[in-house]
Amino acid sequence: MQAELKFEQLVDEHQSMVFSIALRMTGDRGLAEEIAQDVFLELARHLNKIVDADHARNWLRRVAVSRATDALRRRRTRATDRWVELEEKHAVEFAVGDSPLGRRVEELLKQLPEQQRSVLILRYQEELSAEEIATMLGMPVATIKSQLHRGLKLLRSKAQAELKEFVRGGESFHSVELNTAGSTE
Amino acid sequence: MNEIEQSEVEFEQELRGVFARVDAPRGLKERILAARESSAQKVLAIEMKPRRVHWHLPARIAATVLLTAGVSGALVEHHYDEQRKAEKAREQLYLALQITHHAFQHVQDRLAEKGQPHE
Numbered sequence A: 001m002q003a004e005l006k007f008e009q010l011v012d013e014h015q016s017m018v019f020s021i022a023l024r025m026t027g028d029r030g031l032a033e034e035i036a037q038d039v040f041l042e043l044a045r046h047l048n049k050i051v052d053a054d055h056a057r058n059w060l061r062r063v064a065v066s067r068a069t070d071a072l073r074r075r076r077t078r079a080t081d082r083w084v085e086l087e088e089k090h091a092v093e094f095a096v097g098d099s100p101l102g103r104r105v106e107e108l109l110k111q112l113p114e115q116q117r118s119v120l121i122l123r124y125q126e127e128l129s130a131e132e133i134a135t136m137l138g139m140p141v142a143t144i145k146s147q148l149h150r151g152l153k154l155l156r157s158k159a160q161a162e163l164k165e166f167v168r169g170g171e172s173f174h175s176v177e178l179n180t181a182g183s184t185e
Numbered sequence B: 001m002n003e004i005e006q007s008e009v010e011f012e013q014e015l016r017g018v019f020a021r022v023d024a025p026r027g028l029k030e031r032i033l034a035a036r037e038s039s040a041q042k043v044l045a046i047e048m049k050p051r052r053v054h055w056h057l058p059a060r061i062a063a064t065v066l067l068t069a070g071v072s073g074a075l076v077e078h079h080y081d082e083q084r085k086a087e088k089a090r091e092q093l094y095l096a097l098q099i100t101h102h103a104f105q106h107v108q109d110r111l112a113e114k115g116q117p118h119e
Helices: A002-026 A029-045 A053-077 A082-092 A100-110 A114-124 A130-137 A141-184 B003-018 B028-048 B056-113
Strands: none
Touching: A002 A029, A002 A053, A002 A114, A002 B028, A029 A053, A029 B028, A053 A114, A053 A130, A100 A114, A100 A141, A100 B003, A114 A130, A114 A141, A114 B003, A130 A141, A141 B003
């Protein structure tokens, strides 16, 4: 009974964290939900090994990243399937953020390699330090720092290019609008 | 802080805002708990299920043992039969040699009686 209550409480507290990690890693709501379910079922099997709340939170983060990476690899291996392509196309339509910048960042995030993506998610969604990420993923701190730096640089350069494109498009649209308005007058 | 560093910090701040956690879909918790319940019941059902006795394997083992014993018995019997036959043939040969020896002895004795030297 105690374990049941503990499990329910952990699901309650961490479902949005696990779901968000899976969603940002995969970009697919349905898949993210499946991953979240798998992660919590695995937690149920390992519940007796969980020491405290911090341990549970870190365990869930690590397993969520790992399951999402596995799911992406599985999806890549069956990428030739037309139905999967359609499914992926559909998944791209989804956006986490409401703002245009949020939507673009989500799109750009999907273009990054899985490891860089997971490091950025753990850094900016979970607000973990490079040291904490290194401990969690079992990687050297220097590697994490370099992944963060490269990921951020790539994201920034792509975002800036998109922004310039957006501004240029907006200006031309604006000038056309003005010209049309001038001609009618 | 120069302009580049400033813009980097601002970009990181924006990212933090963009990367806020998303709410889990409605009913996810209930689905997780239901899946856990159903997986626990499956495990229980597997544990409670009486172990099915597989008779095929013991029957096969018994048949193999019987067949092996039968073949071995027949081979042993055949071996003893051959041995008995060889023993009998040896006895017959010995008897024949004895008869020959007696016959030869008898002829020799008769010749000696008649005073003829033995050649």
